Amino acid sequence: MTSAAASSSLDFRKKRTAMFAMLAALAMLGLGYAAVPLYRMFCQVTGFGGTTQRATESDAAIAERLAQSAGGQTISVRFDGSVARDMPWSFGPEQVTDTVTIGQRDMAIYLAKNNSDQPVTGTATFNVEPAQAGIYFNKIQCFCFTEQTLQPGQEVRMPVLYYVDPKAMDDPNMQGVEQITLSYTFHRAKD
Structure with missing residues (x-):
């Protein structure tokens, strides 16, 4: 493998890792916003608390x-x-x-x-x-x-x-x- 091909492969892996990290951060943000209504629904259905x-x-x-x-x-x-x-x-x-x-x-x-x-x-x-x-x-x-x-x-x-x-x-x-x-x-x- 040439050094140009290795560098290109490394760049691709870095971009893929960054993309997964961004998607994980967005998913956590979405869950943070959904937590309150989901908890409220859970409490209303079960009588919890x-x-x-x-x-x-x-x-x-x-x-x-x-x-x-x-x-x-x-x-x-x-x-x-x-x-x-x-x-x-x-x-x-x-x-x-x-x-x-x-x-x-x-x-x-x-x-x-x-x-x-x-x-x-x-x-x-x-x-x-x-x-x-x-x-x-x-x-x-x-x-x-x-x-x-x-x-x-x-x-x-x-x-x-x-x-x-x-x-x-x-x-x-x-x-x-x-x-x-x-x-x-x-x-x-x-x-």
Whole structure:
């Protein structure tokens, strides 16, 4: 092999290695951007980390029929609300606890007030404790599904329509769970 051919072969290998390195870097960048939505989907499907489920009215109707065969068992639900440090709102539940029939729709009301002199848009993050209850806690309607804008001094009532899936009674991980806590934190929405 001549020195020109060897040099050409070496240049080709260097370019190929550089191309693979660039493709690997782009793949890692893509995975970095996809990680948050993929993790969110995983949590919503599995209830991991206390992520609640989003239900439809027909899902709730099916759960109510299942609950009739469950004998009207109840569970305590505790409601919690807070705001991030930079959020000039007051926010919390109207009622701190409620005893609900498993499988039956129920409603919780949260109160929010904008304490600033300008409109503020917020978004709520949420979770359920204990974490294993997240897959069984179903929200039909919730203020947390969309951003909320409050005008200066405005106070609003924010309802959450939910139910606890009767399948929770068949899960060994739910044995001994007497109370589920639904917790929200309001953050300023990004502009």
